[in-house]
Amino acid sequence: MKPIKFISTLLFAFLLxxxxxxxNDTPEQAHEEELITTxxxxxxxxxxxxPISLEYRDLDGDGNEPAVITVSDNLAAGVTYNGVIVVSxxxxxxxxxxTKEVKEENLEHQFFYTPGGDLDVTTSYSDSDDDGNDLxxxxxxxxxxxxxxxxxxxxxxxxxxxxxxxxDAGGETDIxxxxxxxxx
Amino acid sequence: xxxxxxxxxxxxxxxxxxQDCNNTLSGRVTDFHDGSLMVDATLIIAGTEQAVQTDSNGxxxxxxxxxxxxxxxxxxxxxxxxxxxxxxxGNTTKNFMLEHHLEELNQIIIDGKAYNDKSKTILQSSISxxxxxxxxxGSLGDALNSLSGxxxxxxxxxxxxxLIHGLHSSRVVIINNGVRMEDQEWxxxxxxxxxxxxxxxxxLVKGAxxxxxxxxxxxxVIVAEAxxxxxxxxxxxxxxxxxxxxxxxxxxxxxxTKSYLNGxxxxxxxxxxxxxxxxxxxxxxxxTGVFERNFAVDFxxxxxxxxxxxxxxxxxxxxxxxxxxxxxxARDQIRAINSPKPLIINDFSYQINEPKQDVTHHLLxxxxxxxxxxxGKLSLQYxxxxxxxxxxxxxRGDDKGDASLDLELDxxxxxxxxxxxxxxxxxxxxxxxxxxxxxxxxxxxxxRLIPDYDKYDLGIYTIAEYQLNDQWFLEVGGRxxxxxxxxxxxxxxxxxxxxxxxxxxxxxxVEETNNQVLTNPQLKFNNFSATLGATVILNDESKLFVNYxxxxxxPNPSELFSEGLHHSxxxxxxGDLRFHxxxxxxxxxxxxxxxxxxxxxxxxxxxxxxxxxxxxxxKVEQTIRGYFQVWEYRQTHAQLLGVDLEASxxxxxxxxxxxxxxxxxxxxxxxxxxxxxxxxxSTKNEIVYQNTAFNNIRLALESEYNFRQNEYPNTxxxxxxxxxxxYETVDVSTPPNAxxxxxxxxxxxxKVTHKSTLTIGLTVTNLLNTSYRNYLNRLRYYAxxxxxxxxxxxxxxx
Numbered sequence: 001m002k003p004i005k006f007i008s009t010l011l012f013a014f015l016l017x018x019x020x021x022x023x024n025d026t027p028e029q030a031h032e033e034e035l036i037t038t039x040x041x042x043x044x045x046x047x048x049x050x051p052i053s054l055e056y057r058d059l060d061g062d063g064n065e066p067a068v069i070t071v072s073d074n075l076a077a078g079v080t081y082n083g084v085i086v087v088s089x090x091x092x093x094x095x096x097x098x099t100k101e102v103k104e105e106n107l108e109h110q111f112f113y114t115p116g117g118d119l120d121v122t123t124s125y126s127d128s129d130d131d132g133n134d135l136x137x138x139x140x141x142x143x144x145x146x147x148x149x150x151x152x153x154x155x156x157x158x159x160x161x162x163x164x165x166x167x168d169a170g171g172e173t174d175i176x177x178x179x180x181x182x183x184x
Numbered sequence: 185x186x187x188x189x190x191x192x193x194x195x196x197x198x199x200x201x202x203q204d205c206n207n208t209l210s211g212r213v214t215d216f217h218d219g220s221l222m223v224d225a226t227l228i229i230a231g232t233e234q235a236v237q238t239d240s241n242g243x244x245x246x247x248x249x250x251x252x253x254x255x256x257x258x259x260x261x262x263x264x265x266x267x268x269x270x271x272x273x274g275n276t277t278k279n280f281m282l283e284h285h286l287e288e289l290n291q292i293i294i295d296g297k298a299y300n301d302k303s304k305t306i307l308q309s310s311i312s313x314x315x316x317x318x319x320x321x322g323s324l325g326d327a328l329n330s331l332s333g334x335x336x337x338x339x340x341x342x343x344x345x346x347l348i349h350g351l352h353s354s355r356v357v358i359i360n361n362g363v364r365m366e367d368q369e370w371x372x373x374x375x376x377x378x379x380x381x382x383x384x385x386x387x388l389v390k391g392a393x394x395x396x397x398x399x400x401x402x403x404x405v406i407v408a409e410a411x412x413x414x415x416x417x418x419x420x421x422x423x424x425x426x427x428x429x430x431x432x433x434x435x436x437x438x439x440x441t442k443s444y445l446n447g448x449x450x451x452x453x454x455x456x457x458x459x460x461x462x463x464x465x466x467x468x469x470x471x472t473g474v475f476e477r478n479f480a481v482d483f484x485x486x487x488x489x490x491x492x493x494x495x496x497x498x499x500x501x502x503x504x505x506x507x508x509x510x511x512x513x514a515r516d517q518i519r520a521i522n523s524p525k526p527l528i529i530n531d532f533s534y535q536i537n538e539p540k541q542d543v544t545h546h547l548l549x550x551x552x553x554x555x556x557x558x559x560g561k562l563s564l565q566y567x568x569x570x571x572x573x574x575x576x577x578x579x580r581g582d583d584k585g586d587a588s589l590d591l592e593l594d595x596x597x598x599x600x601x602x603x604x605x606x607x608x609x610x611x612x613x614x615x616x617x618x619x620x621x622x623x624x625x626x627x628x629x630x631x632r633l634i635p636d637y638d639k640y641d642l643g644i645y646t647i648a649e650y651q652l653n654d655q656w657f658l659e660v661g662g663r664x665x666x667x668x669x670x671x672x673x674x675x676x677x678x679x680x681x682x683x684x685x686x687x688x689x690x691x692x693x694v695e696e697t698n699n700q701v702l703t704n705p706q707l708k709f710n711n712f713s714a715t716l717g718a719t720v721i722l723n724d725e726s727k728l729f730v731n732y733x734x735x736x737x738x739p740n741p742s743e744l745f746s747e748g749l750h751h752s753x754x755x756x757x758x759g760d761l762r763f764h765x766x767x768x769x770x771x772x773x774x775x776x777x778x779x780x781x782x783x784x785x786x787x788x789x790x791x792x793x794x795x796x797x798x799x800x801x802x803k804v805e806q807t808i809r810g811y812f813q814v815w816e817y818r819q820t821h822a823q824l825l826g827v828d829l830e831a832s833x834x835x836x837x838x839x840x841x842x843x844x845x846x847x848x849x850x851x852x853x854x855x856x857x858x859x860x861x862x863x864x865x866s867t868k869n870e871i872v873y874q875n876t877a878f879n880n881i882r883l884a885l886e887s888e889y890n891f892r893q894n895e896y897p898n899t900x901x902x903x904x905x906x907x908x909x910x911y912e913t914v915d916v917s918t919p920p921n922a923x924x925x926x927x928x929x930x931x932x933x934x935k936v937t938h939k940s941t942l943t944i945g946l947t948v949t950n951l952l953n954t955s956y957r958n959y960l961n962r963l964r965y966y967a968x969x970x971x972x973x974x975x976x977x978x979x980x981x982x
Contacts, residue, residue: 026672026694026702027625027627027635027636027673027674027702028627029627029674029697029700029702030627030629030630030674031627031629032629032630033581033582033583033629033630034579034580034581034629034630036809037808038808039808058807058808059699060677060678060679060699061749061807061808062748062756062805062807062809062812063676063678063748064678064679064682065678066806067806067807067808091699093698098581101580101581105580108580114906116909117909150906152906157512157578157580158578170527170528172510172511172512172516173512173515173516173809173810174512174580174809175808175809175810176513176515176808176809176810176906177808178906
């Protein structure tokens with residue numbers, strides 16, 4: 001066979017192979033199932049009264065839009081509050097309640113409360129996991145003297161349990177949300 | 185066949201008796217390749233058993249022939265014997281051609297190389313099968329690391345990416361058995377999906393000069409070739425077993441080849457490797473096991489004038505990633521960096537848990553070639569590759585145990601190459617390449633790091649080689665590549681707008697949904713690359729290589745489209761749609777001197793890369809999960825300077841001293857600072873005792889010294905720690921200290937039977953059990969590198 005004949009046969013074969021059609025399917029949108037967008041804390045005064053709500057909401061997750069942080073009211077000095085934490089993914093429709101997952105996997109999770117600045121508050125756990133160690137979805141917060149500062153809620157995944165606090169808890173940080181609070 | 189020929193000839197000769205038998209057959213015997221005259225070739229006329237030899241002009245004359253058809257066997261000491269059928273009528277003239285370049289067929293290597301040069305004007309280094317086997321259970325990256333000018337970018341001790349003269353990932357092209365690997369090589373934590381035990385010879389070209397493989401090899405080209413199969417009737421094989429103390433693992437690889445004299449051959453090869461958690465000197469590196477399974481089949485016909493090959497290989501590797509490196513943000517990062525040992529240390533286990541990678545690579549290649557006398561060689565190759573990459577992070581809820589990243593990359597390539605011998609002195613290599621690639625990112629419930637895309641490439645190249653005279657060899661080549669991408673990607677609306685993409689690329693928007701926008705970027709890149717070089721033979725011992733190469737690389741999908749949290753790096757990575765191709769220009773000089781006692785080479789180079797794409801931290805983003813550092817890709821003008829030195833000296837009978845030294849400096853000329861992840865200065869010194877007379881015993885002691893990298897950009901950042909109410913610096917840039925390692929390697933060959941040899945080897949790496957951290961290991965913040973390792977190699981050839 002002559003080279004030219006050979007080449008033309010090859011080119012023909014090549015055209016046949018490359019002439020395949022392409023599909024234009026658009027991809028399906030990935031729902032970020034594990035995204036946590038919102039941490040909401042409801043503080044109800046134990047002696048009755050209007051609850052105070054704290055909310056940290058960041059709809060685009062690790063995107064560059066800043067989080068919206070709201071605190072409905074100041075804490076009252078000397079009052080003890082019963083706190084409940086709700087974590088959710090509001091980017092889903094309907095919003096996904098992640099607190100449920102934390103409850104189901106209670107042995108692998110724990111919330112921590114860290115006051116900062118001059119904020120005079122003390123916290124204690126009101127609930128426990130299946131092994132009797134602290135879990136922290138429910139807690140009590142006692143406001144001391146008039147002061148202001150920060151309060152950080154941290155959710156750790158797979159911490160060492162039991163522990164004495166964040167410093168020896170280990171694990172990975174799932175949530176770290178900080179609020180500016182005032183006790184008056 | 186020969187018997188039939190004889191029988192036919194026998195009948196012919198009977199019938200020929202009555203004829204006029206005074207004819208002559210004359211002519212010349214020449215080389216098929218270049219037409220050179222073949223002196224002392226023997227021609228035997230079957231039937232009459234008359235034999236003549238060609239004279240000094242390659243001429244022959246055979247007398248007393250009848251008007252008949254004769255079978256003539258033409259042979260020459262350096263050629264493959266060939267039979268011809270010749271019709272004689274009166275005094276007949278006939279010229280014969282023989283194939284002189286036996287080394288290409290590798291039947292016997294007389295003088296030359298079994299593996300061709302990849303680029304003739306760049307000093308190349310290669311690693312033979314024997315040397316590769318000394319790495320036992322190591323990977324491709326480990327083997328390449330032994331060459332000067334090559335280091336590696338590691339993620340732990342199992343994901344090892346070669347770094348050539350400071351460049352890696354998409355800038356390093358890996359050719360596996362003639363196929364350009366398309367295995368998502370863009371990622372820094374993606375190791376090449378290649379089994380080193382399927383490789384017969386590994387060649388490294390430290391530059392972009394080898395244009396036939398692509399024009400975008402800004403860093404260099406690594407060519408892995410299978411062992412050549414001899415053209416003879418044979419059945420042979422080998423089995424290698426390695427046992428290793430660190431990781432308590434083993435490797436088993438076996439290969440079997442059947443070949444025939446007529447050129448047919450078939451080969452099978454398989455490897456299995458299993459390791460548990462590795463160990464640093466002081467602790468176990470939890471979740472660093474590997475489980476690798478590969479096999480390859482190869483068959484074909486290899487004759488001089490034509491041949492074809494069918495090759496298929498399967499590679500699967502499951503790799504554990506150090507558990508302590510999976511972090512939830514900058515505050516976890518501080519804890520991990522400040523802790524002297526990994527935050528998570530479990531008992532030894534073979535179990536590979538999340539975080540892990542599970543990669544499968546299929547490679548299919550069909551190739552055919554044909555040679556024509558006076559024209560040259562034409563080859564056509566089609567290859568298909570499917571790379572499926574699964575990355576598992578630690579997930580919660582219903583997604584526990586599911587992959588976070590699931591990418592399937594399919595690549596089809598057709599290559600048409602023509603090698604012609606234009607004149608006695610000029611060779612011309614030309615080729616076209618067409619490639620179609622499609623990436624499918626499955627919905628894993630995590631934002632896609634790499635979007636769905638279709639990519640079309642078309643390349644055309646020409647390389648001319650000119651042997652000016654005995655001293656000068658010149659090479660010039662050019663290549664043009666066109667790349668077109670058709671991408672579907674969801675962007676977060678907030679990001680799309682913050683980058684002004686909504687103003688710049690409104691035509692890309694397909695639809696907008698809540699918080700996200702679906703886009704269809706269609707990108708086109710035209711790239712030109714070239715090479716120009718010379719090799720000068722100064723005298724019997726010295727050679728000089730000079731090469732200039734221009735390489736252009738289109739940005740890869742990760743540089744263009746990254747947008748979000750990259751878990752394994754614990755940082756947010758942002759690509760840029762507006763990037764254009766990066767263009768590198770490299771001048772490389774090499775002087776080589778070699779004699780029986782002493783040899784050295786010195787290889788300085790300067791590399792200037794415009795629109796060099798790099799990623800660096802720009803800010804810190806606060807999310808509900810805490811702080812994350814944001815790394816953005818940008819283009820800059822980069823300059824790399826370096827020198828590689830190699831020397832060997834036989835200082836006593838059977839004793840050799842080897843030396844290697846590599847230095848590279850990288851600068852960002854636009855911002856006047858050092859480039860990140862540049863290999864520090866390193867030097868290796870080795871004393872080898874080898875005695876072929878005594879069972880080929882080989883003992884080697886190697887010292888490896890890595891200096892501290894003193895030139896690095898400061899990418900540290902500060903985060904607020906509520907517990908202590910302070911800002912703390914996250915030190916992600918300070919390089920670790922210099923370190924020194926000692927390695928010991930030994931082997932001995934034992935004859936088991938007449939045909940089989942057993943090679944026993946003992947290797948100890950990190951002999952002194954030194955604790956060290958390597959600047960080029962991405963997990964250096966979290967754990968020390970590997971501690972002492974004893975390896976036993978058992979290899980049987982049969």
